[in-house]
Amino acid sequence: MIPIGRGQRELIIGDRQTGKTAVATDTILNQKGQGVICVYVAIGQRASSVAQVVTTFHEEGAMEYTIVVAEMADSPATLQYLAPYTGAALAEYFMYRERHTLIIYDDLSKQAQAYRQMSLLLRRPPGREAYPGDVFYLHSRLLERAAKLNSLLGKGSMTALPIVETQSGDVSAYIPTNVISITDGQIFLSADLFNAGIQPAINVGISVSRVGSAAQIKAMKQVAGKSKLELAQFAE
Template sequence: MAGELVEFEEGTIGIALNLESNNVGVVLMGDGLMIQEGSSVKATGRIAQIPVSEAYLGRVINALAKPIDGRGEISASESRLIESPAPGIISRRSVYEPLQTGLIAIDSMIPIGRGQRELIIGDRQTGKTAVATDTILNQQGQNVICVYVAIGQKASSVAQVVTSLQERGAMEYTIVVAETADSPATLQYLAPYTGAALAEYFMYRKQHTLIIYDDPSKQAQAYRQMSLLLRRPPGREAYPGDVFYLHSRLLERAAKLSSSLGEGSMTALPIVETQSGDVSAYIPTNVISITDGQIFLSADLFNAGISDLTSRTRPSNIRFCLSHFS
């Protein structure tokens, strides 16, 4: 079946994505250097899943939920599917609790609710990740579990974020899922779903969670690479036709659960990088249409020295989308 794990004779694991009449398209969850023509492969009958537990708090892991911080293995007695259906309408309740970011410009103008999806969008080096990490730091003492998912980022950038969180004691309630730019496309594609599965584990345990995807456009690029190798028909900008579904099924998992399910919540803050302020590009417009509101960071204001993190007397470089108020 589609999404089933398969195992090659030397131990490499893959995921079956293409099911055709005479062949099956499989993407590898590794380098696959030991696989040769004629190698045998068998179906496992299992869908991709990861172990989950509170022991993951404070750890840095990869898309397969394996630790990469050099601090030993993580014990877990439960597991969750990497991809699971988003909560239905009956399972949700209206958003009514604010999630404080610690940024006056955001909390005073457009407070983010627990269970919402708020896009942070802007050019590179305009403070997008800084807004996200500042939001994580502000959750200290708020009983909120944070998950930071780094997709296709430089290893040095991820290390900088982790160091910043450690120095301020934020790793005690944070999980970092990292697949850097040199990781296989399959793992960059899976990383956001792994982060969502971990956040859901805490959400269904009646806790509040915050998940940050940095950034989904890198996941889309990895998915495009996989789809072209699988010979799927390319569409706009060579992306496959289901690239919208790639992000919609991910972001729809953010929710405020009903009273019968414990009123846990999962708040999503995806970060999307634009080119020269072009918010009308393919992936940015897709994510804009999925999210509840957008925070646009202006490069012009940032270059003028007006920062959302430090300015107290001048307007920040944050611009808000009016859809947030509709």
Template sequence: MTELDDDLARWAAQAQTVAAAATLEPHQRERGRVERIGDGVALLSGLAGAGQDEMLRFADGGLGMAVTLAPERIGAVLLSPSAGIAAGSVVERGGAVVRVPVGEALLGRVVDPLGRPLDGRPAPVCQRSEPVERPAPAIVERDPITRPLATGITVLDAMIPIGRGQRELIIGDGKTGKTAIAADAVINQRDSDVICVWASIGQRAAAVNRLIEAVGRFGPRERTLFVIAEASAPPGLAWLTPYAACSMAEHFVEQGRDVLLVIDDLTHHAALHRELSLLLRRPPGREAYPGDIFFAHARLLERGAQRAAALGGGSLTILPIVATQGGNLTAYIPTNIISITDGQIILDPKLFHAGQKPAVDVGLSVSRVGGKAQPPLLRRLAGSLKLDYAQFLELEMFTRFGGMADERTRRQVEHGRRIRALLIQTNTRVRGLPEQAAGLLALGAGLLDPLAEPALAAFLDGLADWLATACPALAARIAATGELDPAGQSELIERLRGHLAALGA
């Protein structure tokens, strides 16, 4: 009996220890059932308290998000494979909206929209998470866009400049270099303090891998985050990609840092939005898109802004990509996004197949903000460049039908061809501000007009190295201030004249 008393006393002491260590409180769990599932969506019953965008957990461990609320049942999109989910399966409310991890641990990583690793490395350890859907900054929380975001692409930085906090659309037919322009803009941030976030929506794995490799080789890989929804990902997860990437980017903006977000591409995102809406039995509208398709993109792109100084002064620059068919800019989705953004870079397939890359249509492309943020020297040198180039294109078209009308026309056409040669760049071969300024100075002074094409190509290819060795002080002054006084310009022109003479001009 004494031994039994000792056991009882020991068990009572253990129970008291456990009770002291654990605080027992009531916990409410709301569960429902799957009524119908298929094609990445599910109809659920028994979850009357579920909220919009709330995370849902299925019995097999899968995740979903509530997107359509009704008294009897709710519609959800799946954020994970549905192999283990069937009609009658149990589903439970998550109790909060869908959130994504944010923080420094994500930089240099490749993750899916929920922050799960896709690069074979351990999961990033983040201390915070943020909702995927967040309100855009109010007008009083924004400042004017006054700082340039250099892309390293001469045709853009000189004639269609982009400012930090701007939303500039890249639009064109398939296979015309839209992704290459955005990739070069990311690569050019290797010498800046800009953080880059790339959101890829359902793109081919081979193309995404080439992009990651190019940024790793030439760009700021350690300051770049890739948020990838693979082609095989559930449509709900792919639809969530740009919103999740934007929340991850906004974390750095709130710290007063500058971020560049590329969304590749919103055409695919719009198709996913239409697909999910039709599966959830929402009323279709024009081209079968639901009525909220404009709002779906507006609430995303409006999050791009230059934050007020009182809020840290950070900026979120967004480069959305949109694909057209047959160059039709008046289609439903392109016109929607053109009306939301601050300008558009339009790519022409005829220019692309003619070998002019990047194939930017200078006449149709526009930046409604960036000119105010352009470096002073570049703005001055490129003042009449767009007009001169447009006149050259018109003259070149007429001269195809016959000979040159006079000597003045011939000189103007030859000068225009030098402009075109200056604007051609190969992928990943970005140009810094000193290199762009030196090229425009030589063009404006007429130094490039006598050059034959091989000599001109050699001059442009070696310009960056020549500046670093022959004019390091002038190049450093341009890079630091974005400006060069008249004496400095004269000195640089004379040195360029001597360099061209040495090349055999």
């Protein structure tokens, strides 16, 4: 219903504790046997949360094709800021060697906060929500590295699934709107659906993929279009 093509950037957005990381890690687990190299970047997460994710990868045999880059909540702001770029460099390495890669940034809200902390310590002029003026460039230069190479460059790809946390479902905040404008669509997770026991708590009505049906086979295209409409009408 929300198709993702190779080289696409699809945002996973929602409040805290709505299952964003679960959606991302399930995507990695489902790449088993597909020949896809996965990179999971944890930024500013609790050590226990990262350990739980790594344990799941080990139990499901996903560590055979997955690289984990982690800077915990107690890591310096500079390292939290650099972690996504480290993960992107690793994914690009395989992409330029004719491999398909998938990278998860969990999450870019924490990277933006680390960058804000660094900028304030450097006494740079604060802007909206105290973020520096170039915070949009911070994320655009990272996410624009996702690509699908042509045949001359080996046909490799790097697909990015960035995660952004919202406060009380407010997608109009500074960082969420920035990342939404950069990416090729978003998967919105609803706290109301999660609390109602619906998992994954994806709000189909406002989730979208700008690549759309171009990434689907004909049979899936016919089924998915009708199903998404019916789900959205049911939710209304």
